[in-house]
Amino acid sequence: MTSTTTLDKPxxxxxxxxxxxxxxxxxxxxTGLVTLCFVIALIPLxxxxxxxxxxxxxAILSADWWMNSQKGILPDQTGGGVYHAIYGTIVQxxxxxxxxxxxxxxxxxxxxxxxxxxxxxxxTFMVDILAGVPSIVAALFIxxxxxxxxxxPQSSFAVSLALxxxxxxxxxxxxEEMLKLVPDELREASYALGVPKWKxxxxxxxxxxxxGMISGILLALARVMGExxxxxxxxxxxxxxxxxxxxxxxxxxPLLIYQELANPEAAGRERVWGAALTLILMIAALYxxxxxxxxxxxxxx
Amino acid sequence: xTMHPEVTAVGSSNSTGPRAAGDTANMPTEPKxxxxxxxxxxxRLNAETIFRWLATAAGATIVAAIALIALFLLIRAVPxxxxxxxxxxxxxxxxxxxxxxxxxxxxxxxMVTVLSSVFALIVAVxxxxxxxxxxxxxxxxxxxxxxxMLIDLLAAVPSIVFGLWGFLVLAPQIAPVQQFLNDxxxxxxxxxxxxxxxxxxxxxxxxxxxxxVMILPIITSVAREVFALTPRAHIEAAQALGATKWEVVRxxxxxxxxxxxxxxxxxxxxxxxxxxxxxxxxLRTASQAGEWSLFDGGYTFASKIAxxxxxxxxxxxxxxxxxxxxxxxxxxxxxxxxxxxxxxxKVNG
Numbered sequence: 004m005t006s007t008t009t010l011d012k013p014x015x016x017x018x019x020x021x022x023x024x025x026x027x028x029x030x031x032x033x034t035g036l037v038t039l040c041f042v043i044a045l046i047p048l049x050x051x052x053x054x055x056x057x058x059x060x061x062a063i064l065s066a067d068w069w070m071n072s073q074k075g076i077l078p079d080q081t082g083g084g085v086y087h088a089i090y091g092t093i094v095q096x097x098x099x100x101x102x103x104x105x106x107x108x109x110x111x112x113x114x115x116x117x118x119x120x121x122x123x124x125x126x127t128f129m130v131d132i133l134a135g136v137p138s139i140v141a142a143l144f145i146x147x148x149x150x151x152x153x154x155x156p157q158s159s160f161a162v163s164l165a166l167x168x169x170x171x172x173x174x175x176x177x178x179e180e181m182l183k184l185v186p187d188e189l190r191e192a193s194y195a196l197g198v199p200k201w202k203x204x205x206x207x208x209x210x211x212x213x214x215g216m217i218s219g220i221l222l223a224l225a226r227v228m229g230e231x232x233x234x235x236x237x238x239x240x241x242x243x244x245x246x247x248x249x250x251x252x253x254x255x256x257p258l259l260i261y262q263e264l265a266n267p268e269a270a271g272r273e274r275v276w277g278a279a280l281t282l283i284l285m286i287a288a289l290y291x292x293x294x295x296x297x298x299x300x301x302x303x304x
Numbered sequence: 305x306t307m308h309p310e311v312t313a314v315g316s317s318n319s320t321g322p323r324a325a326g327d328t329a330n331m332p333t334e335p336k337x338x339x340x341x342x343x344x345x346x347x348r349l350n351a352e353t354i355f356r357w358l359a360t361a362a363g364a365t366i367v368a369a370i371a372l373i374a375l376f377l378l379i380r381a382v383p384x385x386x387x388x389x390x391x392x393x394x395x396x397x398x399x400x401x402x403x404x405x406x407x408x409x410x411x412x413x414x415m416v417t418v419l420s421s422v423f424a425l426i427v428a429v430x431x432x433x434x435x436x437x438x439x440x441x442x443x444x445x446x447x448x449x450x451x452x453m454l455i456d457l458l459a460a461v462p463s464i465v466f467g468l469w470g471f472l473v474l475a476p477q478i479a480p481v482q483q484f485l486n487d488x489x490x491x492x493x494x495x496x497x498x499x500x501x502x503x504x505x506x507x508x509x510x511x512x513x514x515x516x517v518m519i520l521p522i523i524t525s526v527a528r529e530v531f532a533l534t535p536r537a538h539i540e541a542a543q544a545l546g547a548t549k550w551e552v553v554r555x556x557x558x559x560x561x562x563x564x565x566x567x568x569x570x571x572x573x574x575x576x577x578x579x580x581x582x583x584x585x586x587l588r589t590a591s592q593a594g595e596w597s598l599f600d601g602g603y604t605f606a607s608k609i610a611x612x613x614x615x616x617x618x619x620x621x622x623x624x625x626x627x628x629x630x631x632x633x634x635x636x637x638x639x640x641x642x643x644x645x646x647x648x649x650k651v652n653g
Contacts, residue, residue, distance in 0.1 A: 026548055033550035037442050041436025041451065044524075047517045048458050051469045067393055109362030117359050126363040128523040128644065129370045135571065135640035136633065137578020140373065143629040146616065147376040175366070193337040201355035214585025231581035232606070257464045257581070264468070264585065271352060279465050 011191035055279050062277025063284075074127040074243040079268040085278055087244045091255035092095075092285070094248060095159050096228050099166035104220055107174030108209075114175070115182040115202055117202075134172035142166040142236040145186070157238050159245070159253040165233035170223045177219025214300035225289040229282055231257035264294035309618040315464075362437035375629040380647030384623025392627065396593035398608065401620035409630055410605070412593040416508060417604040417632075419596060420583065421576035423512035424519060429569050431516075436561075437553060439524070440531040452528070459521035467585035470514035475505030475586065477509045482509050486599060498599030506588030509598040515584050526571060526647075530564025531557050563647050570643030574636045580606040605632040 022030075062068060071084035110130075114123060145165040149155050185208050193203040207218070239252035240262045260278045263271045358641060385392050387406050393577030395409020435455060443451050482502045489495040498507060538556040584607035603611060609625045609632075616622045 013366075022546075022548060026551070030548035030550040033553070034442060037434045037438045040431045041438045041443075041455075043431055044455055044458065044520055047462075047469075048454065051461060054469060054473060055465060106362050106365060107489060109359050110366055113359035113363035118363065122360070122363065122367070125367055131644050132370055132637055132640050133366060133634050135371075135574040135578075135643075136373065137574075137580065137606055137636055139578065139580040139609050140629050140633045140636070141406050143609060143626055144373045144376055146622075147380040147626055148372070150383055151380060151622070152376065168373075171366060171369075199352050201352050205356070225460060228319045229464065231462070231464045232610055235581070235610050236616070239614075256395075257462065259469065260464050261581070261585075264471075275468065279462075279468055281524075282462055283465065286462065290460060290611065 052283070055276060055283055058273075058276035059278075059280030062273045063280055065098045068281075072243045073259075073274075076242070078266045079270055081270040081273060083218060083255065083274075085254075085259060085274070085281060088254040088256045088259040088278065089281065089285075090145070090244055090256075091097040091159065091253045092228055092282070095162045095234070095253070095255055096166060096224055098160065098163035099170055099227060100220065100224055102163070103167040103170040103174055103223075106169050107223075108178050108216070110171070111175045111178035111182060112204060112209075116200070116208070130172050130175050132174070133168065137169065138165070138169055138230050138232040139236070142233040144168070145233070146236055154251050157252070158250050159238055159248045161237040162233050162253075162255075165237060166217060166227045166230060169233075170227050171228060173223035173226060174220055177223065178216050181215035181219065182208060184215070185211045204220070206253070214297050218297045218298070221289050221293040221296065225286045225293075228286060228289070229257060231261060233262065244269055256285075312354030340602075373633065374630075377626055377633060380619070380623050381627035381630050382623075384520055385627050386618050387620055388624070398603075398624070400612070400624045403618050405622045406620060406624055408627075410628055412602055413605050413628060414631075415594055415596060415607055416587070416600065416602040417577055417606075419594075419600075420508045420511045420515060420587075420604060423574055423598060424515035424576045425507065425569060425573050427513065427516035428520050428523055428572060429565070430522050432568065432572070433527055433565055435520070435524045436527035436531050437557065439528050441549070441557060443551060455489065455521055455524050456515065459525075463518065463579060463582045464585070466514055466518055467582035470510060470582060470586040471506070474514065475510045477505075478510060478513065479505040480505060482507060482599060485509075493596055494598050496595070496597045496599070498597040498601065499592050499594050500599070500601035502599055504588060506586060506601055508594075508601070509597045511583050511586045512598070515576045516577055518579060518582065519575050522575060523565075523568040523572045527561060527565050530647075531563040534560045536623075567643045567647035570639055570646060574639040574643065576606045577639065578606055578632060578636050579604075580610050583607045584610050605629065605635075612640070 065082075065084075067082060068084040069089075070086055071273060072087035073083045073085070074087075076083035110126070116127060116128075117123075118126065142165045145161050145168075149161050149164060150157060154160065189207055190203055193207045194200070198206070234255050234257055238255075238258070240258050241252035241254050245251045245253040256278050260275050260282075263274045263278070266272075266274075336364065384406060387407055388408060390397055390407045390409050392409055394411055396412040398411055398413070399407045439448055439452055439455070479502055482505065485495050486497065486502060490497065500507060534557045538560065539552055542552045542556050546604045583604050587603065587607060588601035589603070590601040594602050605628050609629055612625055616625070
């Protein structure tokens, strides 16, 4: 007790040591590498999109491109349009979604609202597996079932059936996510009023989840629109419009690109890039629509 | 989602209508009160049953679809494999022109498929993990969402467009890189001379790079989701011990997210194995079988099937391709099941 502690300087030596050079260098290298990874990923994105836009813009700027088909156009001739292919792409994916959307929504309702026990577990597992089925396998399956076994001709409807398989897991998953987000209080309030479960689902749960479901469906549609493997296996290319979805060849944008790729003429290349840009624009429109739906419909909640 | 069974029950089947009080319903001595509202309840009960039945049927359809895929592919494949004159698993031939003398085997297809996919995976996984780390822990939080959307945009580009890019633009550009690797490391089997010329760039190497770009978004998105879930407490504990940012990531984020990285990689591998059109456009055909070099050409399962699609007419030759398709289906089934297993049953791709 003899010595008096003076508090004008720290009692102990400072314990904080600065980060050693080695650790600092390691940290900086890691930061640099991680940022570099992100930049690397942007290279192909910018490269691909820039390429498609610059090479395809000349073709799609003509009015013919959107209004005409390739009927009567020779491989080395420029001109003509891709109206027939746009028509085919839209019809095929629309028919697919007519089948896949109700089925997918009901499956998601089953998984979220009713699914108990083994079937529900197996179904969740199979949704994951179906999401991983390669498009060519889906196409082969429809070929084996619809064309080889049932003896149907190659047609745009067969393509739609294959697209259903590819679309289903995406629809089921996004719907499932959205249904799970609906608060339980809403369901309970509905039950408390004596509304039966099925009516609660149809009138309360699904409308609440609708904006998210719709945008999920649009994204699923965007995904199957660019699928090439099913059209390659299940339908032939045609240069003009085919109104019959159950028979005959029908063009679609991916198929047109693949066909014209075999055409060595400059006109063919122009059509290839033009069609690629058209396809990307259609997909971009669906993405924008999905974002818009989400924004518009959720605004007044 | 947690449902409340007791609430459900009141709403649906056990409901005794507004008239019946809860306690009277439990009394077996007064059946009249139970019966009275029944006529009014029949329609409601039916609607409920029908709706539940419809939903269950939709769920079962998905299970049935997978079973049917396996079944129908097998039905069509077995006669062709029976008629095969060489061993289905070890032959490198794939001659189906003569329906009476089918000679087809999947060894070469398997080699090209696995080599290109694994190469793509080796390229894509480190980059994908890096991007996921960048998005979750490095990027300024205000830019996190737009940056994530940019990466997701990669997934929106159709595969045929990637094929175009790979075949017409990328292949000539990276041919010198391949030539360099071939010259310097040619003694190693992966970089030895392949069965196609490197000049045009239509090699497994090019296809692998294109595939890597295509599977990058899925690896990133799965890894990102898991990294973002790293418990705050772990990170803060590491920070309190004076860890640098990288040490925090290495000690908390990476160990916590390992299962997600594995699951994402498996999903990416599944995509790469089944990718059809980009590979078909990029890869050059080879006259002889490859020897596990990155500079080989040839066909993957998927691109072989797609290349022959216009000739699917007589059942036996077609069956040969369907057999190849079945092998691909089995392969992706296993890979996707492993992905699910690795993530404990929660993957979102």
